[in-house]
Amino acid sequence: MPERIIRLRTVLDRTGLSRTTVYRKIAEGTFPRQIKIGVHGTGWHESAIDAWIADPAGWHRAQSS
16 A cells, blocks of 8 residues: 655644644654655655654654654
8 A cells, every 4th residue: 555645734633733733843853744745735654643643752753764
């Protein structure tokens, strides 16, 4: 099954976080970084978000590499 890329709205719905919290956590290194999917678009690997949801306190940046 190919890796899905999900957009911000889906990430917010799945995690229950606000947009501000997502970007703050990215800056802190406690949430997966988004990837560029176009000139003006970004998204997240669904598997990275699933890993964060499974263990938000234990997730760290090295896991998404």
